[in-house]
Amino acid sequence: EQSPNKKVRYKMETSDNTSVSSSFSRASPWDLKMQPKTIKAPGAPKRFKSPFILYSTWKYRQIKDDLRRQGQSQKMIGIAKMVAECWKSLDPKERDVWNERAREDRQRFEKEKANYVGPWTITVAPKHLPRDPRAPKKPIPAYLAYSNEKRAAMRKMFPDCTNGQISKILADMWRSVHEDVRKHYLDQAAERRKQYQSHITAWQDSYLKSKGMGFSARHLEVQPTRKEIFPGA
Structure with a gap:
């Protein structure tokens, strides 16, 4: 005769296994976007119209x-x-x-x-890799790091200015900042780009390999632009 404890324990284990397997079987929206798509062949005849x-x-x-x-x-x-x-x-x-x-x-x-x-x-295959919340975040440029540090002080100094006016003030400050200060932020931005490139490359390769994708990820080098270094120029 089966004891009631074993029966209850068996049901609990079955329920847990089912819930765990079902949670892993569900594909996230990002996973669905990463799947290869089936489209109509470009040379196939166009269907007739009503x-x-x-x-x-x-x-x-x-x-x-x-x-x-x-x-x-x-x-x-x-x-x-x-x-x-x-x-x-x-x-x-x-x-x-x-x-x-x-x-x-x-x-x-x-x-x-x-x-x-x-x-x-x-x-x-998808033309572009969609953004995944689990992926490494893109690095912020030098000007954005500088403005984030100075924005709070500028708000206290100019409490009546709008966000757009504060941004213009910060852009003028960045253009006229000393070269040593600018170099400090540019070096930090270069280091962040280097770390991001290594992290995103490793993450994309591991993700595609785990999914058994038949195509390779497109790794784009993150380079600073003139607009990032000299905003408003």
């Missing part, structure tokens, strides 16, 4: 041009509603014209489909 799509494409441009000539502006959803109303009130003879165009477009698609021998879809 009569309404053909009509709305033509009518949308016509209404938009008329509004522009009249000096009026309308949002996209407003023009789309106007196109739908025009389609509902369209004369049957005119609608037959668009039905015929849609039939010709369908025939074009069927003909190209019969002659096409290439793949219909291809798998591509």
